[in-house]
Structures are given as structure tokens and as C-alpha cells.
Amino acid sequence: MKKYTTFKTGFIALVTINTLIIIANNIYVTPPINIRTQQLPAGRANDIDAIKALEQLSAEGWAEGNGKKMASVYTDRADYVTFNGEWLQSRREIDSLHQELFDGVLKGSSIENRKIQSIRFLTDSVAVVHITGAVKHKGAKKPAKSRDSIQTLIAWKNDGKWKFTAFHNARISRVSLWEGIMMSFS
Template sequence: MVQVHEPTEVAALQQLFQRMFECWRLGDGHAYADCFTQDVDYVVFDGSHIQGRKANAEAHQALFDGLLRGSVPEGEVKSIRFLGPDVAVLHAEGGIRLRWQRKAARNRRSIQTLIAVKREGAWAFTAFHNTRIQPPNAFARLMMRLMTPGPRSSAAR
């Protein structure tokens, strides 16, 4: 893995992320999709998989014209890791504030993994995966406890 710490590259990726948010705020599906490569793989929080910039633009425009009209994305990039001079992995956290909300619902917060590539001097996202942040339920907590080795009792020795 090549570590690149060029401040201008980090700034360019941060700007691309902010541009993606601005296009969402404007409700412009085509401008939003322009933040991605033609062959983007875009996975939504529910597991739906959108392939390609055109499908991404159409899907988002339908959302911006409907359920997500007037919505505002809230979030930030938490980390950027360069895999080479022209490939980076970003992790971000955030949520969507719907037009009738004062702030994004806490139970709708997500973590996003984005892969960015630099082609012809410009960065674009080529993969996006969105996953809801959900605390483990009672069953999951029990299973984690049962699967985590703990101190053994003296009777077992």
C-alpha cells in the first residue's frame, strides 16, 4: 500500500464529498451523479445496488422529486486512506435531514465507504456503500457475550 499524504489530494477529496452534498441539497440528480464515475457501483442502505452513472442520476432524481424533496445531507468524512496515488478509500458518517425535520434522525445515521479514483487529473467516486449504524439488539449482545472467551472457572481446569 502506498501512503500519500499530499494535502492537495486530501483537500480535493474533501471538496468532492462536499460537492456531492451540495448537489443533493440542490435536488439535482444529474449533478449528484457527476460526482461518480460512469461505471459506479452504488449500494444503498437497504442493499439495493445501482450500477452506472445514468442509473444513479435517474434513481436520485426520482428521490429528489419525491420522498427526499428538500432533504439535506449531514455528515463528514472521518478518514481518507490512499491505496496509491490515484485510488483512495474514504469513510464518512452522516444522515439525511428530511424537509420537516430540524435535525437528522439519530436512528437513520449511516456509515459510508467510498472508493475514489483519479482519472485525467480529477477525482470521482467509483464505489459507494451505505450502511445504517445500528446498535446490536438483545439477541446479538447475548451471542457476542457467549462467543467471547472469558475467564474460565477453576472447576473447568
């Protein structure tokens, strides 16, 4: 009987702790994230169309599982920072890593809910671009909310052609109470 009581007490404690963690994961300590959209600049229609075409070509390459096509929109020496902080330093590395992912965990995935949020021209040949979207895995009806991301890209016009020369991806996610507690211990 004593073994049963000890097991029962331990089981109840485990269930209680897990329940508290689940609740803490659904209470947020940061405010909702407001994604801004800015009007695209007037008088730059050809440049904007060229930048939009790059984004479309990259998304098509992703949907086809074609790393070379997906990476073709980047300069030879592009800097590309993934959502988890891996820093790729060339179009070849972008192609290689993505092809590995397309052949593995991202097989059959696509980029959904894509939207150019802003294009800001710093010069006639350099623009900062913000795009939102999410990876939808094969067989899923829609992307998981946890996959929502925002990317910052630098587009560069060289010899009359636009290419992306820098990319940084970040998840769009609020910090939960549980994550806040865990951060305070690290």
C-alpha cells in the same frame, strides 16, 4: 358481561405484548458502535482537498434536489450500493434513482452531520474514504438517530481528476433485543 370480560382480557394481553416489544426494542444485545476517525495523511493536501470537494459537491446536489449534480462526482461505471442493498451500476442509474427520490420521499431533505472519517491512499490514484452523515428530512430540526450512516467510497484519480468509483452505505445502528429475537427465527 362475558363479551366485555373477553374483550378486556384480549385488550390487556395486546397492550402487554406491545409494551414488551417496545421494551425489547430499547434493550440492546450489541455494544455501542464506536466510529473511528483517522488523521488524514500528510503530504497529500491537493488530493485530500479534491476528494473533500467531491463530497461537498455531492452534498450540495442532494440539498438542491439535483440528481445529476449529486451523481456528477461518480465515474460513468460507478458501483453504488444503497442503505437497503440496492446495487446501482452507473452514474446514470445513481442520478436517475436519486432524482426520483428527490422528487418524492426525499424532497427537501439534506445530508447533515457530514464528516470525513478517514482517507487512506492505496496507490497514488486510488483511495478508500469513510464518511458519516445522516439524512435530515424537510421540516425536521435534525436528522433522526435511525438515519445515521457510514459510507465507504473508493476514489479514483484518472487523467489528473478524482472521482468516486464505488460507494457503499450502511446504517449505524445497534441490534435490539427484539431484532435479535426476530433474527433467531429467520
